[in-house]
Amino acid sequence: MNEPPARSLVRQLRERRVPQWTIGYLMGAWVLVEATDFLTAEFGWADWIVPALTVAIAFGTFSCITCAWFHGAAGGQRITRREAAIHVVIGASLLTAFWIRPPTAVGSTEGAAEPPMTRIAVLYFKDHTVEGELTPLAADLTEAVVHRLAQVPALDVLPLTAVEVYRDEPTSYDSIVDALRAGSLLEGSMTRLEDELVVTAQLIEAGAQVHRASWVYARPAGQWAAVVTDVADSIADAIRAAIGRQVRDLRIRSGTDVPEALALYRRARAIFYNEAMAAWRNDRRQGVGLLDEADRLLAEAERLDPGWTEPILLRIEAAETKAQLMGGAGTMDREVLETAIGHADRALALTEDSARVLERRGTLRFTLAEYTDAETARRLYAGAEADLRAATRLDDERPESWWALSQLMESQGNLEGAYHFARRAYAADSFRELTGDLLEQLVSTAANLERLDEAEHWCRTGRRLLPWSQTFAQWRLVLLASRPETGPEAIEAAWAYVDTLVATGMADRRMSWTGYGEMLV
Template identity: 30%
Template sequence: MPNGTTSPGHPPGLRRRNTVRATLTYAIVAAAVGGAADVFLPGLGAPSWALPTVLALLVLGLPLAAILAWAYNLGPAGLTSGTLAEADGGTATPTLEPVQSPRGETGASPDEWTPDPKAIAVLPFANLSEDPANEYFSDGVTEDILTHLSQIADLHVISRTSVMVYRKSTVPVGQIARELRVGSVLEGSVRKAGNRVRVTAQLIEAHTDRHLWAETYDRALDDIFAVQSDVAQQIAKALEARLAPAVLSHIRQRPSHDMKAYELFVRGRQDAFSVHPDRIPAALAQLEEAVALDPAFAAPHAMLGFTHMIAGYWGGAPPQDAFREAKAAAERAVALDERVALGWAVRGVSRAHLDHDWSAGTEDARHAVQLGPNDADAHFWLGFLLLLQERFEEALRCYEPACALDPHNPVMASHRAAAMWLLGREPEAERAFQKITADHPTVADVLAMQSVPLSRNGRWLDFAEANRKGAEITGGHPIFRAREALGLHHGGRSAEAKALVSEIRARGEEELSSGIRLLLALVEEDWEGARHFLDQAIEERQPMVLWYRVMGILPRESPWVRERFATIWPGDQLTL
C-alpha cells in the first residue's frame, strides 16, 4: 500500500495468497489434531482439563499462523521477511526456483479458454515507499518492464492501459487472468529510500497459483535499469520464450547514465499517457528537461514526439507546428536508438499528417509493429493510418491484436468497432459500441468514433445524438456541437441545427478552428465559405479534415472536394 503500512518484502497479492493458504492448512491440521486428542487423551488417562486446553491452544494458534504468513514468506531460501537492505551493494536474492509448465492455447470464449503461460500480464508494481508520491517511480518500473517484454515476439504481453485497471485491486489473480486471457501474471513492489531501491517480483502461473519464479533485488538507485532488464530476461527464461539476439542486446542496454533525466522522463511519460490537455504542458516541460540533461537518451525524445502529436490532435498547439515538432523529436529518437518502436510510430503518424506522405508514414508505423510485436500502441497507430486511407480490412487486422493486447482500452475497442461497421458488419459493430459505451460512459473519444460510421451510412439523427452526448461529456466542446448541428441539418431538423450554430458562434469566432467553421458553413449551405475553410484547414494541417473524408461529411462527388482531397492523398483512388 502507498502509505507503507504493508509488509515491504512482498506485494499485497502474494502475501494475501500466502495468508489464505497458511490459514487453511493450519485449520485442517488443527482439526485433525483436535480430533485425535478427543479420541486418545481419555484412553491415556489424561486429566479432564487436558482436552479443553489442547483445543484452546489450537484455536489461539490460528490468528498467529495468519499473522506469520502475512509477515513472512517460506521458500527455498528459508523464512524471509521484507526489510530494505541497508548495505551499499545489494545483489539479487532468489526466493523461489523457476517451475516450468506446459503451454496452453487461447480459446474463443472464457468457458473454452485454456491458459497460455506465454500470455502474461504485468500488474502495477505496488509503491511501498514511505512517500506516496513515489508511485510515479513504481509505475515507471512497471512500464519499463512492459516495454522490454513487448519486444519479445514469443510472448503475448497485456498493455499498460488494461493492467493499470487493477492498481491496488483485491481481485484474485485467477480472475484477473481470466479477464485478460493470460496464463501468467507478474506482480511486485518497489520501495525507494534515498539512493537505495528494493524491487520484488513474482511470476505466477495463474490457474494453479504456483510460483514460476521470484526474486528480490536490493540495489543502488542508479542500478534500476539492470534490475528491470534482469526481470524481463528471467521471465523469458521461466516461460521458455525465444529471445532474439538483437532484442536481448537492446534489453540489456543501459538507456541513460543520468538518473535525474530518467526520473523526469518517467514523470513526463505518466503525464503524456494521460492524454489530458491539462497535463500536456507539464509533460512537455519535463521531457524537454530530460533531453536537455541527457541528449543521448532516446526514450524521452520519442515520448516528446508523442506528446507533441497528442497536442496537435487534441488541442494545445497549432497542428502544423505540433506535427513538425513531433516528427523532429521522433527522428532524433530513432537516430539515437533504431529499436525504439514509439519513435517509428510517431514519425509515421507525423509524416502522414504533416507531409501527406502516406506511404512512408505507413511503413514507419509497420516497422514499429515489427520492433514491438506486443506493443498495442504500435498496432493501433498502424491501424489508425490505414483507416484514414480507407483501407478498412487492413486497419481491422491491426486493431484486432491491439485490442487483444489492451482489452480494457475503450478507444482501441471503438476503433475496432468502427472498422467492422465500415466493412458492413453493422449489427456486430453496434453491439460492440453498446458494450463499450455502457462500460465507459464518460469517454468522449468512443462517441467520436461511433459517429464515423453513422455519418458515412447516412444515419444523421443517430450521428447528432452521439455528438450531443459527446458535447455533454466534454462541457460543450465546439467540435461535438458542430457535428451535432450537421447531423440535425441532414436529418431534417434544420431549425434546431441553425439555432445550435448561432449558439456556437456566440462563443466567439476566434475560439473556432477552421475545421469547425467548415462544419458550420456546411450546415448553413455556404459553399463558398466551406471551400475557403477546407483550404485553410488543409493548410493548417487540421487533423479532423482527414476524418471528414472517412465520415462522408463532405460531398466527395463534387469536383472541388475531389481536387482538395487529391492534395492530401496524392495518387489515391477516391471512391464515391
C-alpha cells in the first residue's frame, strides 16, 4: 500500500530534521536581530541595518530549510547540483530584492511623503479567547487608550471611526498603512490564561515597517475595570515614551547633512551615556577622562558642521556632568560651568530663537548662581529667569523650560510659583521625559503647601509610572504620617503598606524599610 504524499512528506521532514534546523536557525536569528538592534541604538549605527538584516534572515530561512533537507539526515553530505541551484536562486532573489529596494532605503523616515511618527492609529484590540468572551472588554480598552493619547498635545491620534473598517476583516499591513497615512500603529490582543487576563500591545513604526516596542500586562480575571483604567494608562504612557525616543533620534539625524559629523556625535553620545556613566560611579578621574574624550569628538563634529547645534548641546550636558565630578560632594566646579555657559552662548549665536538653547543657558545660570557670591548670584538669577521665561514664550509645550522655572521659583522660596510651573511641565511632557524628578517635585511641593490630597494623587501617579522607584513609596508613608487626624484604620493601612514594601522590595532594603516604617508609623 502506497504511503499518502502528505504523510510521506511529514516523515521525510522529520527524518531530515528540518523542524529542528529551522527552529534553531530562527532562534539564533532572533538573538542576532535583538543584539544588532541594541547595538544600533547604543552606538548610532545606520538605521537601515536592522530592517535589511531582517530581510536577509527571511531569505536565509529558505537556505536553512534547503540545507536541512539535503544534510539533516545521516548519509551523503556532498553538495549536489540541485542543492547548489536552489541556493543560487535564493541568493539571486535576495540581491534582486535589495536592488528593487536598496538596504539604505529600508527604514528611512526621510522625505515629506512619510507621515510623522506622532501621527498614530490605534487598531482595535483583538479577543483571542475561543468563545470571544472578551470582545466588549477589548473594545473598551481600545477606546480608553485612544482617549488618553488624544489628550497629548504632541500626538495626532486618528479617531476610531478611521480604523473601524479593519476591526473584523483581515487586511494586509501595507493596505492599512497606505489608507490611514499613520506614522505609528498600535495593535494588541487580549486573552485569558487561567485566572488572569493578559493584554499584549505592540507599537509599529509604519515607515520602517518594524516593531519598535511591545508590552505585556496581566491582571486578575475579575478586575475588568483595572484593565480598562490601569492598563490603558500604562499602555498610553509607554507609547508616549517610545515615540518620544524616536522623535528625538529623528531630530538629531535631520539636523545635519554631514555623515561624518553625525557619526562623531553618535560615538560621543555612546561614550557619554554608556562608558562615562558606568565609569564615574567607581572612578571620578576615569569618568572625567571619558567626558573629555566625548567633548573632543563633539568639538570635531561641530567643526565639520558649524551650523548644527546638537553637538554643542551635548557638550553642555557633558560639561555639567564634569562640573559635578570635579566639584566634589555638594558643590560644582564654577570654571567648568562657565565653559558650559559659553557653549550655550555660541549655540544662541547660531539660533537666537531656540527655546531649547535658552532653557539650557537659563538652567546653567541658575546652577552657577548656587555656587557664587550674593551679588553675582542676583545677576545670574535674573538672567536665568529671563532666559527661561523667553523659552516658554517661544515654545510653551517644552516641558524642560517649565520644569527649570519651577526649580528656580522653589530656590527663591516661591512654592506657589514652583507648584504652578511644575504642573505646567507635567502637562507639556508629551513624551514622559521628566517623569521621575518632575513627579517628585510635584509631591514635595504639594506636601509643603499642605495640599495632601494633591500630593497623594501625584504620589499614586509616580507609583504607577515608576513602580520600581523607592522614592514614591517613602513619600506615601510620609503623607500617611502627615495627616492631622490619623485614626486606627489609617495606621493599620500604613503598617500593611510597610509589610508590602518589606515583602516585595529589594532584599538589601528590607531592614531599612522596617526601620523607616517604625519611625513614621
